Amino acid sequence: MTSSTLTDFHQPDAIALRDQVRAWVQGMAPDQGPDWEARGTTPRLVYQSLGQAGLLGLRHSLEWGGTARGPVASVILAEELCRSTYSGMAEAVMIHTDMSAVHLAHGGSQAICARHLPAMIRGDQICGVAVTEPGAGSDVARLSTRAEKRGDHYLLNGTKNYVTNAVHGDLIIVASKTDPDAKPTRAVSLFAVPTDLPGLTIRPMPRKHGMRSSDIAVMDFADAALPAGALLYEENQGFGAIMARFQDERLAVAAMSVGMAETALQVTLTHVRARQAFDGTLWDLQATRQRLSWLNAQTNGARALVHETAIRLARGEDCAAEVLMAKSLAGETLLDVIRGCLQLHGGLGFLEGETIERIGRDARVMTIGGGATEVLLEQVARRM
Amino acid sequence: MTALSFADPINLPEELVMMRDQVRRFVETEIVPNGDAWEEAEMIPREIFRKLGDMGVLGMRHPVEYGGTDLGPVASILLAEELGRSTYGGVPASVTVHTDMSATHISRRGSPEQKQKYLPGACAGTKIAAIAVTEPGAGSDVAGLKTRAVRDGDDFVINGSKIYITNGIYADFYIVAARTDPEAKGSRGISLFLVDKGTPGLIVGKKLRKHGDLCSDTAELFFEDLRVPADSLLGELHKGFYAIMDNFQNERMVLAGFSLGACMRALELTLEHTRTRKAFGGTLWDLQATRQKIAMLATKVSAARALTYHAAQMDAQGLDCIIEISQAKIFACETHVEVVNACLQLHGGMGFMHGTPIERMTRDARIQTIGGGASEVMLEEIAKRL
Numbered sequence: 001m002t003s004s005t006l007t008d009f010h011q012p013d014a015i016a017l018r019d020q021v022r023a024w025v026q027g028m029a030p031d032q033g034p035d036w037e038a039r040g041t042t043p044r045l046v047y048q049s050l051g052q053a054g055l056l057g058l059r060h061s062l063e064w065g066g067t068a069r070g071p072v073a074s075v076i077l078a079e080e081l082c083r084s085t086y087s088g089m090a091e092a093v094m095i096h097t098d099m100s101a102v103h104l105a106h107g108g109s110q111a112i113c114a115r116h117l118p119a120m121i122r123g124d125q126i127c128g129v130a131v132t133e134p135g136a137g138s139d140v141a142r143l144s145t146r147a148e149k150r151g152d153h154y155l156l157n158g159t160k161n162y163v164t165n166a167v168h169g170d171l172i173i174v175a176s177k178t179d180p181d182a183k184p185t186r187a188v189s190l191f192a193v194p195t196d197l198p199g200l201t202i203r204p205m206p207r208k209h210g211m212r213s214s215d216i217a218v219m220d221f222a223d224a225a226l227p228a229g230a231l232l233y234e235e236n237q238g239f240g241a242i243m244a245r246f247q248d249e250r251l252a253v254a255a256m257s258v259g260m261a262e263t264a265l266q267v268t269l270t271h272v273r274a275r276q277a278f279d280g281t282l283w284d285l286q287a288t289r290q291r292l293s294w295l296n297a298q299t300n301g302a303r304a305l306v307h308e309t310a311i312r313l314a315r316g317e318d319c320a321a322e323v324l325m326a327k328s329l330a331g332e333t334l335l336d337v338i339r340g341c342l343q344l345h346g347g348l349g350f351l352e353g354e355t356i357e358r359i360g361r362d363a364r365v366m367t368i369g370g371g372a373t374e375v376l377l378e379q380v381a382r383r384m
Numbered sequence: 385m386t387a388l389s390f391a392d393p394i395n396l397p398e399e400l401v402m403m404r405d406q407v408r409r410f411v412e413t414e415i416v417p418n419g420d421a422w423e424e425a426e427m428i429p430r431e432i433f434r435k436l437g438d439m440g441v442l443g444m445r446h447p448v449e450y451g452g453t454d455l456g457p458v459a460s461i462l463l464a465e466e467l468g469r470s471t472y473g474g475v476p477a478s479v480t481v482h483t484d485m486s487a488t489h490i491s492r493r494g495s496p497e498q499k500q501k502y503l504p505g506a507c508a509g510t511k512i513a514a515i516a517v518t519e520p521g522a523g524s525d526v527a528g529l530k531t532r533a534v535r536d537g538d539d540f541v542i543n544g545s546k547i548y549i550t551n552g553i554y555a556d557f558y559i560v561a562a563r564t565d566p567e568a569k570g571s572r573g574i575s576l577f578l579v580d581k582g583t584p585g586l587i588v589g590k591k592l593r594k595h596g597d598l599c600s601d602t603a604e605l606f607f608e609d610l611r612v613p614a615d616s617l618l619g620e621l622h623k624g625f626y627a628i629m630d631n632f633q634n635e636r637m638v639l640a641g642f643s644l645g646a647c648m649r650a651l652e653l654t655l656e657h658t659r660t661r662k663a664f665g666g667t668l669w670d671l672q673a674t675r676q677k678i679a680m681l682a683t684k685v686s687a688a689r690a691l692t693y694h695a696a697q698m699d700a701q702g703l704d705c706i707i708e709i710s711q712a713k714i715f716a717c718e719t720h721v722e723v724v725n726a727c728l729q730l731h732g733g734m735g736f737m738h739g740t741p742i743e744r745m746t747r748d749a750r751i752q753t754i755g756g757g758a759s760e761v762m763l764e765e766i767a768k769r770l
């Protein structure tokens with residue numbers, strides 16, 4: 001019997017997609033990644049190349065040029081893009097495909113969708129999402145950016161930070177309070193905000209610890225007037241919409257963590273098999289084999305949970321707890337993997353420009369972004 | 385009883401869900417109320433095997449024509465999980481040694497006569513099986529075993545000893561690994577034999593006292609010119625090592641299943657305890673450290689479960705999955721030890737008291753990272769395949 005009957009991840013279309021993304025990653029020119037890291041962003045040409053390969057529309061409907069492939073495809077895309085070892089590129093792309101533009105598809109008018117989605121699926125426009133503020137991160141209910149209705153406009157005031165893709169992006173999905181008197185879950189709306197909106201200032205943030213192939217910025221709104229048509233979903237329904245899409249977002253982040261861990265293990269395996277020490281290679285030492293094998297088993301545990309959860313999500317099952325678990329475990333496991341892998345590289349792992357050093361820095365945000373582990377575990381506990 | 389909701393494995397057939405419900409009821413009504421007495425007696429009554437046989441769960445890995453149902457590895461894991469939920473580790477140890485670790489050698493490699501002689505009784509629970517591989521000088525390193533079997537006319541004469549044999553005292557028949565070719569080195573030259581209880585020269589030593597799994601009997605066996613007919617040879621001559629390694633794959637999945645069931649029940653018990661136990665002006669559950677700890681442990685159990693069922697489904701489809709099974713075995717069993725240790729901690733002083741389920745479960749867990757291939761051996765198995 002062939003493996004194709006095993007799960008959704010073993011179906012021919014899934015295997016073909018994995019091969020396709022892998023081929024795209026292998027086709028990257030050697031100087032591309034270092035260039036992105038140096039410039040602090042993934043250039044638009046990269047999006048366009050992914051768009052031409054049909055990889056930016058996996059979660060969008062056929063109507064706008066997408067292929068509506070579902071969560072299994074997102075997991076494959078995230079894992080394979082991370083194999084590039086430039087996780088910042090993967091992050092920027094996954095935010096574009098799975099964490100921001102999906103709000104247009106779910107909550108935007110026909111006019112907004114027609115204006116942006118086909119271009120985003122081609123990679124001609126870049127999308128991002130702005131929820132976090134200086135005073136509100138994982139605790140979404142605390143956000144304070146205001147959007148006041150003034151006739152056929154909303155007037156936006158406030159500050160968003162840590163907005164990936166804002167520096168070079170075209171459209172950012174922004175969460176703002178529209179009813180300051182309502183309780184937090186009924187107070188927030190989402191808007192599609194063009195980055196050239198008058199009254200909006202975008203300032204790049206300081207260089208990051210990792211994920212340097214993605215750009216990150218502060219967005220300052222000072223009486224920025226936004227046409228009422230930019231409202232997504234119904235007014236004051238933004239909190240629920242954010243929560244609804246969090247499942248996709250967290251699954252994508254979990255899959256990135258799995259892809260990064262697998263890549264780090266692969267890079268390290270190659271290193272220890274070549275590196276001579278104590279009359280053999282590092283791999284000939286049992287301590288090396290045992291450490292890498294245990295990290296391999298843990299990574300595969302996290303991967304099994306991520307894959308199973310993607311399959312459940314695709315079937316429309318309620319798996320809120322499983323998504324939270326998958327994201328928590330994949331991130332925490334990745335950090336364990338990095339610690340072991342960098343150690344086994346010895347002094348080399350401490351040098352800038354080394355692959356494991358870069359993945360190690362990139363990894364550090366994976367237990368923070370998309371909901372910190374501690375926040376997610378609280379939510380798991382609440383479901384017990 | 386607090387039921388923690390762990391999502392069911394994907395693609396679980398309806399018939400297995402029904403089987404699981406049946407076993408769960410059996411565990412609650414027949415095992416849990418009597419477990420303490422069995423621990424005291426250091427044995428599980430034969431009647432329990434017969435009742436499990438009547439339910440049809442002892443023959444899930446045996447062919448239909450010999451009284452089995454041939455349901456495959458996923459069924460084995462479900463059974464192990466449910467028995468693991470009993471909180472008496474000796475029960476899954478004793479039962480799964482019978483169903484999945486010993487008699488399976490007969491279904492896989494036995495002659496039609498051997499199948500006819502042993503399997504109907506094994507399926508019915510009237511004949512209990514044990515597997516005798518481990519020796520004082522050879523545990524996870526099977527190739528080091530020294531027990532000898534020498535051909536003598538129409539017989540084999542076996543000499544040597546075995547240790548840590550689960551069901552060793554009360555079994556009706558044993559599958560014994562012995563060296564048949566002393567010239568061949570290591571893994572070559574080992575064969576398996578079927579030995580009936582009562583055969584002259586088979587001496588069952590005293591019951592060994594253990595750290596945990598108290599209700600399962602564990603024995604030392606001695607073979608003193610034990611004479612068995614040549615047709616007791618199980619499988620091919622000198623190919624026993626490969627049979628053991630082959631069956632190990634199933635054994636390891638089943639051990640993972642037992643660990644998963646025990647983990648889920650330990651977390652339920654701990655959830656129940658922390659939600660009712662008053663401390664610092666509220667309950668233990670009101671403390672964030674408690675919630676975070678339990679949530680992360682449940683997360684690891686979920687992942688170990690996904691990994692284990694994935695491996696079982698691969699195995700059911702005949703795919704090469706030694707690496708997946710090795711990953712599942714170490715991940716589930718190491719998680720088991722971590723879970724019971726943390727759960728005992730959250731039970732406080734009560735967890736240290738004899739008779740508290742979590743105290744017993746902590747002792748029972750300890751063998752899981754040792755038996756069926758120690759964690760360190762699992763890691764070498766993985767390393768070989770990276």
